[in-house]
Amino acid sequence: MAKAENIVTSHTVEIDAPARVVWEVLIDLENYPKWNSFCPIIECGMQIGDPVRMQVLSPDTGETVPVLEYLVACDPERLLSWEQRPVPENMDAARRDQYIEAIDAHRCRYFTTDIFLGLNQDTIMREHGAWVKTGFDQMALDLKRRAEELYTRDA
Secondary structure, eight states: OOOOGGGGEEEOOOESOOOOHHHHHHHHHGHHHHHHHSSEEEOOOSSTTTTTEEEEOOOOTSSSEEEEEEEEEEEEEEEEEEEEEEEETTTOEEEEEEEEEEEEEEEEEEEOOOOOOOOHHHHHHHHHHHHHHHHHHHHHHHHHHHOOOOOHOOO
């Protein structure tokens, strides 16, 4: 069971673009290097259970860290989630949920959470929580900028 103090939540950003556009940006994995400064590389077949292979930028070191998680939710224009599962070599576990909430036909809100789970949840939060929060906050701003740019360009 996750403890409330082991949940990282990004800023909630209001985006001047429809939820549809934000969703399209989030699932266009090939173009992440163009806008996502936190996770510039990501690969996934986008089917539930598929591996999600990422390179995540550590704000502390400026280096990318490989991360392997699995797609667990894909609810268009509302929720995109993946999770890290414990394995014998690494008992870390977490679940990331990215939420999109339509405000009206032309605007929406976005935020993301990471819930650290399992045996190492306290250690993960202590050692990685702050930089995950920094990265998530930056990604939310990057997503806002990218979605608004595409919506304005295509309008």
